[in-house]
Amino acid sequence: MNRLPFLRLVSLTSPGIRVRINGVQKEVREEAKRKFMEFLERKDLRITNQRRVIIDTVFDTDEHFTAEQLLDWSRERDSSISRATVYRTLPLLTESNLVHEMDFGKPYKFYDPNYSDSPNHNHLICEDCEKIVEFDSEKIEEIEQEIGHNLGFTVKSQNLQLSATCNALKRSGACDNKPCN
Amino acid sequence: MNRLPFLRLVSLTSPGIRVRINGVQKEVREEAKRKFMEFLERKDLRITNQRRVIIDTVFDTDEHFTAEQLLDWSRERDSSISRATVYRTLPLLTESNLVHEMDFGKPYKFYDPNYSDSPNHNHLICEDCEKIVEFDSEKIEEIEQEIGHNLGFTVKSQNLQLSATCNALKRSGACDNKPCN
DNA sequence: ATAACTGCAAACTGTTTGCAAGCGA
DNA sequence: TCGCTTGCAAACAGTTTGCAGTTAT
Numbered sequence: 001m002n003r004l005p006f007l008r009l010v011s012l013t014s015p016g017i018r019v020r021i022n023g024v025q026k027e028v029r030e031e032a033k034r035k036f037m038e039f040l041e042r043k044d045l046r047i048t049n050q051r052r053v054i055i056d057t058v059f060d061t062d063e064h065f066t067a068e069q070l071l072d073w074s075r076e077r078d079s080s081i082s083r084a085t086v087y088r089t090l091p092l093l094t095e096s097n098l099v100h101e102m103d104f105g106k107p108y109k110f111y112d113p114n115y116s117d118s119p120n121h122n123h124l125i126c127e128d129c130e131k132i133v134e135f136d137s138e139k140i141e142e143i144e145q146e147i148g149h150n151l152g153f154t155v156k157s158q159n160l161q162l163s164a165t166c167n168a169l170k171r172s173g174a175c176d177n178k179p180c181n
Numbered sequence: 182m183n184r185l186p187f188l189r190l191v192s193l194t195s196p197g198i199r200v201r202i203n204g205v206q207k208e209v210r211e212e213a214k215r216k217f218m219e220f221l222e223r224k225d226l227r228i229t230n231q232r233r234v235i236i237d238t239v240f241d242t243d244e245h246f247t248a249e250q251l252l253d254w255s256r257e258r259d260s261s262i263s264r265a266t267v268y269r270t271l272p273l274l275t276e277s278n279l280v281h282e283m284d285f286g287k288p289y290k291f292y293d294p295n296y297s298d299s300p301n302h303n304h305l306i307c308e309d310c311e312k313i314v315e316f317d318s319e320k321i322e323e324i325e326q327e328i329g330h331n332l333g334f335t336v337k338s339q340n341l342q343l344s345a346t347c348n349a350l351k352r353s354g355a356c357d358n359k360p361c362n
Numbered sequence: 363a364t365a366a367c368t369g370c371a372a373a374c375t376g377t378t379t380g381c382a383a384g385c386g387a
Numbered sequence: 388t389c390g391c392t393t394g395c396a397a398a399c400a401g402t403t404t405g406c407a408g409t410t411a412t
Contacts, residue, residue, distance in 0.1 A: 044366090046367065153343075161341075228386085230386095288402085
């Protein structure tokens, strides 16, 4: 099953907006693995070989993935991993708050292994090449709180998706980031 | 199939934030119906009895609905309406930009018949009672454009979902809006 | 030992589709 | 009339689950 090429772009920092840097440090990823093991222990769940392989697969990548992609990648490491185990492990990963489940209106879900690193990041999706850029904005978070307050709610989490077209593509016929085939 | 009670709240206007008023005027709804008929004609599609019933059902309500709900409601008016026709009509409605398709992370989609009235509105979902509040914020739109610009994109559309808890519920044990069962 | 975990395959759910009959322009 | 539309039922895709055997603690 072929899926969309979801890449993360290199930072383009600007005031008040933090953009995820490509290639989060290895230590952060190792810490996430450790935290998930602790999460399992806390819930009296077992650290099986299959779970270890899946955890390593999840946190050794920086990319957003689908359940099916995770299955493929995990099977490259251990071909005995079953679809059921992947589907049973994903809810644990999201429950632990180390992975974020996302819906882009496709019939399948996407998972983001960078969540614990910056839990408030939002996404911009390029309509031209279907890439995803992550970004944080303090201003947006402020306004969200304000809106919630005005409506009589306490905002617990937000999900902002921007759908956009690539300026570079319009200028030169190709994205700066990657050719748009 | 029982679905969530998605209601629209009455306005709580505050500076810079426009909230949808409950009960959009009848004329707006009739205009939407007319526009959709025109859309069908423009595409050389036929105005069948089934389509008329579905259109009336969609624009006679103010609420967000699922495909299954639309089927139920339409069948109350004409019991011969089939699931297939509903599923075949929904893409036409979204393509016409009179209805907006939304994903709240559930396995089924929601549809918003208020879209043409305020195409940039966003949603706040109450975690306590699963109601949806619509709101517009010019500030958010400004920042979105700014972020897009800084990242080298032109933002075409946005989708902001706030997940929140109800302050009134916390104070008094019930929502102002509706008892939270 | 024993409770949690696994792979398998079947089940489930929302949505789509092929087909023969029906109906609008 | 002609070709778009319809209802039906089967197909489809992603996800979940029951079960019997396996494994971590």
